[in-house]
Amino acid sequence: MTFLEPFWGSPAAGFVVAFAVGLLIGVERERRKTDPSVGSSGGLRTHVIVALAGALAVQFPGVWIVVAGAVFIGALVVMA
Numbered sequence: 001m002t003f004l005e006p007f008w009g010s011p012a013a014g015f016v017v018a019f020a021v022g023l024l025i026g027v028e029r030e031r032r033k034t035d036p037s038v039g040s041s042g043g044l045r046t047h048v049i050v051a052l053a054g055a056l057a058v059q060f061p062g063v064w065i066v067v068a069g070a071v072f073i074g075a076l077v078v079m080a
Contacts, residue, residue: 015055018054025051026042026048029042057069
């Protein structure tokens, strides 16, 4: 048993993974903003916030938090 096994079983692991994935996608989107053929919506902060919001929605049981998260993401898309 390694010292990381208790961490990967905890809810904090989902937030760390969501943050890392959102960060990687956001960095890639920021790099592509210089290309005129690619849209400019969504950058580093947007992808990290959306990924963490998804990780937060998974932590709570029930369908209403998922619906609220979908409405939040939809509002972000409309504002972009």
